[in-house]
Amino acid sequence: MARILEDVFTAERAGSFQAIGRALPRIDAHSHVTGATRYYADRIFPNLLHAVMARSEHHHALIRHVDLSAAQAVKGVARILTHKDVPNNWYTILKLIGLGPDEEPVLAEDRVLYRGEPIVAILADTEAAAREAAAKVKVEYEELPAVLDVETAILPGTPAIKPHGSNVFVYEGRDHFHVHCGDTEAAFREADHIFEHSYQSSPIEHAPVETTGAIAVPEPGGRYTLHSNTQAAFFTLDNAALILGLPFRQLRVVGGTVGGGFGGKVDVIVEPIAVLGAMLTGRPVKYSFSRGEEMQVSSPRAAERIRIKDGVAADGRIIARDVRILVDAGAYSRHSPYGTIKAAAHMPGPYTVPNVTINAWCVYTNRTPSSAMRGFGVTIGDFALEVQMDRIARELGRDPFELRLQNAYRDGDLKAHRKTVEGAALVEVIQAAAERIGHPLSPECRAMSSCQRT
Amino acid sequence: MKSSYVSFTLNGEEKELLIEPGRRLVDVLREQCGATGTKNGCGQGSCGACTVHIDGVAMLSCLLPAELVDGSEIVTIEGVVRNRVLHVLQEAFLAQAATQCGFCTAGMIMAAKALLDCDPSPSRQAVIEALSGNVCRCTGYEPIIAAVLAAAATLAKRPAAAAAA
Ligand code: FES
Numbered sequence: 341m342a343r344i345l346e347d348v349f350t351a352e353r354a355g356s357f358q359a360i361g362r363a364l365p366r367i368d369a370h371s372h373v374t375g376a377t378r379y380y381a382d383r384i385f386p387n388l389l390h391a392v393m394a395r396s397e398h399h400h401a402l403i404r405h406v407d408l409s410a411a412q413a414v415k416g417v418a419r420i421l422t423h424k425d426v427p428n429n430w431y432t433i434l435k436l437i438g439l440g441p442d443e444e445p446v447l448a449e450d451r452v453l454y455r456g457e458p459i460v461a462i463l464a465d466t467e468a469a470a471r472e473a474a475a476k477v478k479v480e481y482e483e484l485p486a487v488l489d490v491e492t493a494i495l496p497g498t499p500a501i502k503p504h505g506s507n508v509f510v511y512e513g514r515d516h517f518h519v520h521c522g523d524t525e526a527a528f529r530e531a532d533h534i535f536e537h538s539y540q541s542s543p544i545e546h547a548p549v550e551t552t553g554a555i556a557v558p559e560p561g562g563r564y565t566l567h568s569n570t571q572a573a574f575f576t577l578d579n580a581a582l583i584l585g586l587p588f589r590q591l592r593v594v595g596g597t598v599g600g601g602f603g604g605k606v607d608v609i610v611e612p613i614a615v616l617g618a619m620l621t622g623r624p625v626k627y628s629f630s631r632g633e634e635m636q637v638s639s640p641r642a643a644e645r646i647r648i649k650d651g652v653a654a655d656g657r658i659i660a661r662d663v664r665i666l667v668d669a670g671a672y673s674r675h676s677p678y679g680t681i682k683a684a685a686h687m688p689g690p691y692t693v694p695n696v697t698i699n700a701w702c703v704y705t706n707r708t709p710s711s712a713m714r715g716f717g718v719t720i721g722d723f724a725l726e727v728q729m730d731r732i733a734r735e736l737g738r739d740p741f742e743l744r745l746q747n748a749y750r751d752g753d754l755k756a757h758r759k760t761v762e763g764a765a766l767v768e769v770i771q772a773a774a775e776r777i778g779h780p781l782s783p784e785c786r787a788m789s790s791c792q793r794t
Numbered sequence: 795m796k797s798s799y800v801s802f803t804l805n806g807e808e809k810e811l812l813i814e815p816g817r818r819l820v821d822v823l824r825e826q827c828g829a830t831g832t833k834n835g836c837g838q839g840s841c842g843a844c845t846v847h848i849d850g851v852a853m854l855s856c857l858l859p860a861e862l863v864d865g866s867e868i869v870t871i872e873g874v875v876r877n878r879v880l881h882v883l884q885e886a887f888l889a890q891a892a893t894q895c896g897f898c899t900a901g902m903i904m905a906a907k908a909l910l911d912c913d914p915s916p917s918r919q920a921v922i923e924a925l926s927g928n929v930c931r932c933t934g935y936e937p938i939i940a941a942v943l944a945a946a947a948t949l950a951k952r953p954a955a956a957a958a959a
């Protein structure tokens with residue numbers, strides 16, 4: 341069992357931890373090992389319809405015509421949903437926290453912005469019939485040039501793929517999110533060393549063993565029960581009700597048992613279609629991603645491009661940090677405008693740097709929309725920051741632990757976005773890590789504390 | 795093609811079911827037998843969540859047309875508990891915190907049990923190989939491997955339990 345440092349954070353501790361420092365069993369572990377846990381798909385309903393999407397074959401195209409006749413003729417097809425069936429087809433998931441505008445259609449209308457975008461939903465008695473019919477939907481496209489690279493997307497002259505006329509999310513009238521403090525340019529001139537490096541990541545799929553899915557069941561009195569593996573039951577309820585034009589009280593979400601989420605089950609993608617199908621047919625409807633769909637169209641962690649420029653004094657103090665971040669939102673916003681704010685606010689990392697400039701763009705491309713995943717907006721930035729710290733240490737011949745300790749933020753410091761640091765723990769974590777692996781630290785570094793500067 | 799009758803035993807109980815042609819065993823178990831402990835994680839043989847025992851052999855029920863199991867003895871996770879007593883593997887999964895979201899757990903236990911049933915004291919390498927078709931995205935595998943080895947150690951101390959399992 342990990343040792344807990346009793347001598348730090350006494351205020352938080354207050355002598356009454358119930359769980360920290362103890363190994364407690366999960367309350368659901370017994371039912372997991374016996375197979376008794378009921379995930380959403382373990383609720384079996386008679387007369388169930390299966391929803392399967394016909395999806396865009398192109399990254400970017402106008403839809404000229406959709407021919408449903410062959411699909412309709414498949415035995416077992418009960419109904420086909422198009423955008424015309426969706427009461428409020430345009431939405432954006434973060435409208436619940438005041439981010440707009442509505443910019444994603446539940447089902448595509450006159451164009452598709454990414455390969456795999458849903459166009460029509462087949463509802464059929466069996467999944468096999470629904471898949472067969474989905475494959476028989478004939479869509480005539482007029483292909484448009486695709487924007488697949490974030491750097492290209494923000495160049496002047498690149499065609500705008502979004503109806504608002506640019507390829508970036510607009511933050512209160514600005515084309516990007518900006519944070520600064522101090523005078524970065526002046527500090528670069530004073531610095532003894534300049535380090536400038538670029539970092540990039542690819543989209544990362546959560547790949548939960550249970551794919552995303554939901555079952556909507558009509559109940560008496562015009563209500564619907566939604567059995568879902570969402571990670572965000574109320575978020576799902578509210579967004580689904582807004583899309584469907586239902587009073588919130590008419591939806592009941594049964595969830596909380598998730599077969600792996602990691603942030604990938606926070607968007608509201610399957611539920612509105614399942615409920616709409618149940619509303620229009622009066623039958624229970626299941627919409628569950630196949631493994632292939634989970635890989636192709638469930639939203640991954642955003643790919644990011646990050647450039648960090650640091651001005652460092654001869655003694656190792658970072659006196660200026662300029663960070664440029666491009667977050668690839670893919671075709672629609674989902675959680676990326678918020679993730680981009682997080683990415684910007686997280687800089688310059690857990691270090692106190694007096695002069696900071698941060699510019700972060702939430703960029704649209706014709707890729708699968710990206711969204712939440714474990715610390716999204718922060719994780720890739722941390723990768724970039726910590727590789728940068730190691731590079732600086734190496735170039736200056738400094739111990740990487742001590743360089744970090746020297747620049748570590750402490751309680752009372754001012755962050756770049758002008759919040760005062762409270763409850764910092766970086767110093768103690770680095771000290772404990774060094775001790776665990778037997779990495780020697782100087783007496784000054786061992787004596788440091790997050791709670792005070794000496 | 796017409797539906798046909800298929801008989802098998804499921805966790806010791808006789809079953810005779812009318813089965814549509816080509817219907818996968820995983821769907822028959824879950825939807826026609828109510829044995830929902832067996833999971834469908836991919837439907838394409840790549841995750842192991844659907845692992846069950848057919849005549850003592852661990853198999854992927856998502857790849858098996860149910861017609862083929864006519865006359866077989868099938869054991870699923872629901873059949874691993876005997877007289878309300880957890881199997882040593884289940885106890886070990888609890889003790890080693892080898893289950894998180896739990897979605898892979900039934901398949902893991904069925905794959906591990908098939909191993910222990912024929913090799914009660916496997917090497918770590920043998921455990922890794924036996925579980926190599928089972929994906930877990932939560933635990934990082936180490937607690938699962940530790941649980942299987944711990945269960946084997948318990949079985950070695952309790953030969954009677956091994957026989958009963
Ligand atoms: S569901 Fe059978 S291997 Fe994944």
Ligand code: FES
Nearest residue numbers: 894895930931932
């Ligand atoms: S415990 Fe979640 S996939 Fe293994």
